[in-house]
Amino acid sequence: MDMKKKHKIPDQGDLPDLSRQKLAVGAKQLRKAVRAGSVRCVYLAENADPALTQPLAELCADNQIQITWVASMETLGSACGIEVGAAAAAVLN
Numbered sequence: 001m002d003m004k005k006k007h008k009i010p011d012q013g014d015l016p017d018l019s020r021q022k023l024a025v026g027a028k029q030l031r032k033a034v035r036a037g038s039v040r041c042v043y044l045a046e047n048a049d050p051a052l053t054q055p056l057a058e059l060c061a062d063n064q065i066q067i068t069w070v071a072s073m074e075t076l077g078s079a080c081g082i083e084v085g086a087a088a089a090a091v092l093n
């Protein structure tokens with residue numbers, strides 16, 4: 001199943017400001033939060049290494065968590081309120 005076709009945010013446009021929400025940023029923190037059952041939704045960067053994002057996408061699919069693909073790591077990092085790119089971020093309950 002191609003998860004990238006399911007939900008995708010257009011280049012730059014409609015990504016919400018995530019910095020005001022409780023987040024898990026980065027692959028390791030995202031995995032921990034999914035396993036703990038505290039994730040509402042996940043954002044993954046399309047230009048991140050697929051070796052990193054594909055296992056996260058599969059983990060989310062297994063746990064029935066909505067994935068939204070973002071055009072770039074820089075865009076996702078900026079939306080999370082950090083000064084570096086982010087491959088993955090999760091909004092927590």
